[in-house]
Amino acid sequence: MTPAPNAEMSGSQTSGSQTLIALVENRPGVLNRVTTLLRRRHFDLLTLSMGRSEDPDRSRLTLTVGGGSAGARRVADHLIKLVEVLHVEPLFDQPAVRRDLALIKIRPDAAELPAVNALCSAFRARIVDVSPGSTIVEITGEQSKIERFVALLTPYGLAELARSECVAMCRGASGFGASDHSVGQTTSQTTSQTTSSTSPNPTS
Numbered sequence: 001m002t003p004a005p006n007a008e009m010s011g012s013q014t015s016g017s018q019t020l021i022a023l024v025e026n027r028p029g030v031l032n033r034v035t036t037l038l039r040r041r042h043f044d045l046l047t048l049s050m051g052r053s054e055d056p057d058r059s060r061l062t063l064t065v066g067g068g069s070a071g072a073r074r075v076a077d078h079l080i081k082l083v084e085v086l087h088v089e090p091l092f093d094q095p096a097v098r099r100d101l102a103l104i105k106i107r108p109d110a111a112e113l114p115a116v117n118a119l120c121s122a123f124r125a126r127i128v129d130v131s132p133g134s135t136i137v138e139i140t141g142e143q144s145k146i147e148r149f150v151a152l153l154t155p156y157g158l159a160e161l162a163r164s165e166c167v168a169m170c171r172g173a174s175g176f177g178a179s180d181h182s183v184g185q186t187t188s189q190t191t192s193q194t195t196s197s198t199s200p201n202p203t204s
Contacts, residue, residue, distance in 0.1 A: 017046055018072035019098065019168050022061040022079055023053065023086045030084040034061065037082065043067070043075050049165035058086065062167045095171040101164040102146050103128075104137045107157030116156055123149045134159060 024030050031050055038045050044066030053060040065075050072090040079088045108116050116135065120126060125139035139149055143166075150161065 016068050017064050017066055018069060019091045019096070019166065020061075020063045020065065020072055020076060020079075020088060021091065021168060022063070022088045023058050024050075024061060024082075025084045025086065026057055026059050027084050030059070033082055033084065034079065037078060038075070041074075041078055043078075044071065047165040049167050051167070062165070064166055091168060091170065096168050097171060098142055098166050098168045099140050100143060100146055100166055101138070101140050102150070103160075103162045104139070104150060104153055104158070105134055105160040106137065106153050107134050107159050112156055116153070119149070119152055125149060 022034075024034070035045075035048070045063065046066060047062075047064040049062045050059055063075070065071055067074070069090070069092060072092070076088040076090050079085050106116070113135075116137070117127070120137060123139060123141075123145065125137050127135055128138045129136040137153065139146055141149075146163070150158070
């Protein structure tokens with residue numbers, strides 16, 4: 001999905017933006033229902049990425065929204081009301097890996113190829129196609145890294161640029177797998193229920 005014209009591209013957190021992860025059922029039209037809800041509620045959706053998860057019956061959404069923490073909570077509270085949405089988790093300040101992917105086509109001459117190779121090595125990018133008159137480079141990373149790399153490649157004849165949206169995953173042992181979370185709950189709802197169940201019974 002293409003972000004709004006004034007939206008920042010995906011990757012590392014931009015000022016005031018937050019990342020959310022959602023698990024949804026693999027049903028026809030689920031992405032349309034999600035985007036329709038966000039549009040009708042006038043949420044500031046910056047980026048959205050959807051793909052398969054480890055469960056073949058579920059897909060994983062990564063969303064970047066504006067409005068800070070409060071905006072992310074409102075988005076989560078509305079998304080979880082959709083029947084197809086099984087779980088939503090705003091990442092907030094949790095340690096997480098966020099990545100974009102970019103394919104960059106340039107037109108270097110033969111004398112410039114060693115410099116292009118050196119840039120690829122420095123940025124951990126790789127050349128995936130060399131054809132007469134063009135070279136395609138692939139890079140993954142956060143927004144700032146990709147933008148620096150593109151700027152450095154531009155003098156070598158930038159011809160095309162294709163970028164994916166942000167995907168994210170929490171660091172550490174706790175995960176966002178289908179078996180890690182209760183269906184139909186946001187993280188805040190799960191935490192609230194856990195606290196409630198472990199609180200002493202005032203009548204005991």
